[in-house]
Amino acid sequence: MKNRLLFFIISLSLALPAFSAEVTGLRFRQAPDKLRVVFDVSAEVTYDVLVLENPPRVAIDLKTSTPEASFTRILEQADFSDTSLRGVRSAVYGTHDYRMVLDLRQSMTPEVFTLKPAGPYGHRLVVDLTNEVSTQPPQIPWTPSGAPRDVIIAVDAGHGGDDPGTLGIGKKTEKEIVLSIAKRLQRHINALPGYQAVMIRTGDYYIALRKRIEMARALPADVFVSVHADAAPSKAANGITIYTLSERGAVSEETRRLADLENNSDLIGGVSEIDLRQQEDILARVLLDMSIDANRVRSNQLGAAVVSEVGKVAKLRPRPLLEAPFVVLKSPDVPSILVETGYLTNASEYRKLADGNYQERLAKAITSGIQDFIEQSPPPGTQVALAQAGS
Ligand SMILES: [Zn+2]
Structure with missing residues (x-):
């Protein structure tokens, strides 16, 4: 009798699937060239990916997984209008697995990867869907060969x-x-004759830090400006700091x-390890045959020019030009600065930074600083260089 009971218990535990992960949440963000869909999961998951046509769709089988009670409702209520997705269906698959089917409006290439907990997020399963005919953003307008080109400024919103x-402290992050x-910076730069600003990110989606460098280098940009805002434990901390790269x-x-x-940012915003390694390799190769010191000197000149203009319209930190090991500044051949526009943890500075008029003044001052820097030694072949030679 005892043996029989034991046998019964063992066979029951074999029949019951031991779920290792629950799917709990869903987010999605449309970038110009790709759609990112993020599933929150309670633990690390393994999965299979199937790409299917007629109609185009991607099926993801999560091994020994199950949806949390509220997840099916989250799926039903998700509004996918203005994205590349028609919708997401899901069902229990076999005895242990959970299948999610992403119905697409057109054929797309999926890249699926998991992310470990970072920042406010736990384990995540990320599905990046790239348009097959992908426009490689950002792009600059074509200039006839031989004609003087515009000075290109890459504007990176952090x-x-x-x-x-x-x-x-406020509602805006x-x-x-x-x-x-x-965006204001872009408008002011574009208003200068012979200048063209290109936004690295144009909306609410994440781009890997090294990818931002690659996008600027691909333009190729003459200047890279990354715009950020600060935080500090002390609510009194305030003022603007401009950073250039320091590696040692x-x-x-x-x-x-x-x-x-x-x-x-890369851990929170979500970059696959493969992408991270690839981008690291590309930069390492470029670094081999580049004069980093020359770019460092140029970056410091750029920083100093921007500090002097910004100081006219806003409060600077006591030491406004500093070096820091920011990944996004690691471009080996594009003068790069990162502007910490003030402290969002300081009440009066938060109010200013959230205010359109102040943003406008700041953007205008940063533009003047960039213009001063470019005019000190305009890149050869640009309209600005030509105008200087002619005057
Ligand atoms: Zn930041």
Whole structure:
């Protein structure tokens, strides 16, 4: 009798699936060339991916997984209009697995990867769907060969998508405020004859830090400006700081903490390890045959020019030009700065940074600084260089 009971218990436990992960949440963000769909999962999951046609769809089988009670409702209520998705269906698959089918409006190439917990997020399964005929953003207008070209300024709004950046004391997060400042910066730069600004991120989606460098180098940009906003434990901290790259050498404890925080973006915003390695390799190859020192000198000149203009319209930190090991500044051949436009943890500075008029003044001052830097030694072959030679 005892043996029979034991046998019964064993066969029951074999028949019952031991679920290892629950799917709990869903987010999606449309970028110009790709749609990112993120599923929150309670633990690391293994999965199979199937790409199917007629109609185009991607099926993902999550092994020994199950949806959390509320997840089916989350799926039903998700509004996929304005995205490349028609919808997501799901069903229990076999005895142990959970299948999600992403119905697409057109054929797309999926890249699926998992992310470990970072920032406010737990384990995640990420599905990046890329358009098959992908327009490689950003693009600059074609100029006839031989004609003088525009000076190209890459404008990078920090963070985006799953990475909100600094939360601060108000409703607006860093990613929203800096995108708004970056758009104003773009307008002011484009208003200068012979200048063209190109936005690295145009909406609320995440781009890997190294990818931002690659996008600027591909233009190719003459200047790279990354726009951010600060946070500090002390509510009194305020003022603007402009950073250039420091890879070696002593930086203060505070600066190192800030750089670690900003560099953490890739973990929170979500970059697959394969992408990260590939981008690291590309940059390592470029670094081999580049004069890093020359670019460092140029970056410091750019930083100094921007500091002097911004100081006319806004409050600077006591030491407004600093070096820090920010990944996004690691371009070996494009003069690069990162502007921390102020502290979102300071009440009066938050109010200013969230205000359109202040954003406008700041953007205009940064533009003047960039213009001063370019005019000191205009890139050869540009309209600005030609106008200077003629005058
Ligand atoms: Zn930031």
